[in-house]
Amino acid sequence: QVRLVESGGGLVQAGGSLRLSCGLSGRTFSLYPMGWFRQAPGKEREFVANINRSGGSTRYADSLKGRFTISRDNAKNTMYLQMNDLQSEDTAVYYCAATSGGYDYTPHRALDYDYWGQGTQVTVSS
Numbered sequence: 001q002v003r004l005v006e007s008g009g010g011l012v013q014a015g016g017s018l019r020l021s022c023g024l025s026g027r028t029f030s031l032y033p034m035g036w037f038r039q040a041p042g043k044e045r046e047f048v049a050n051i052n053r054s055g056g057s058t059r060y061a062d063s064l065k066g067r068f069t070i071s072r073d074n075a076k077n078t079m080y081l082q083m084n085d086l087q088s089e090d091t092a093v094y095y096c097a098a099t100s101g102g103y104d105y106t107p108h109r110a111l112d113y114d115y116w117g118q119g120t121q122v123t124v125s126s
Contacts, residue, residue, distance in 0.1 A: 002026045002115040006096050009120030012086055016124075020081040022096030022117060029077035030054075033099050033106050035113060036070060036081045038092035038122075045095070047108040049081065059106055086124045093119040 008020040024032065035050035049060045049070035058070050069082040079096060097113035099105060107113070 002032075002098060004096050004098060004115055004117035006094065006117040006120040009094060009122045011123045011125060014087055014124055014126045016086050017082070017084045018086065018122060020083070020094055020096075020120060020122075022079040022081075024077050024079075024098060024115075029072075030074040032115075033101055033104075034072060034079045035097045035099070035107070036079075036094060037097060037110055038090075038094045039119075040089075040092040043092075045110050047110070048094070050106045050108065051079065052104050052106050054103075057104060057106060059108065061108075083122070086122075088124050088126045091122060091124050093121050095119045 003025045006022050012018055033052050036048040037045050038048050039045040047061050051058045051070045051072055055072045067085050072079040096117045098115040099113045
């Protein structure tokens with residue numbers, strides 16, 4: 001059974017940075033394309049970024065390009081999301097997800113992911 005656990009969320013001032021981590025256990029991490037999503041209060045869950053199995057291909061929501069960076073370390077079974085210049089609109093619960101798709105399968109829809117973490121809260125104060 002795949003288990004995902006996020007960490008690294010917290011309270012940060014506008015303009016600050018955070019790095020989220022997502023660890024996968026129960027299966028071989030490198031077999032899963034991964035993604036980050038977020039959900040703000042009263043809003044639908046939205047795509048943030050994804051990464052293929054090797055880490056060589058990434059994709060971002062257009063509004064986040066240049067501020068967020070997704071990466072993974074297959075040796076450590078961990079995916080990361082570096083978030084810079086955080087703004088109040090980035091306040092949300094951030095979720096990591098894994099999909100059983102193929103090597104370069106990097107979907108942006110939440111329904112295409114098979115496994116989810118419990119989420120980590122990111123709050124940006126202005």
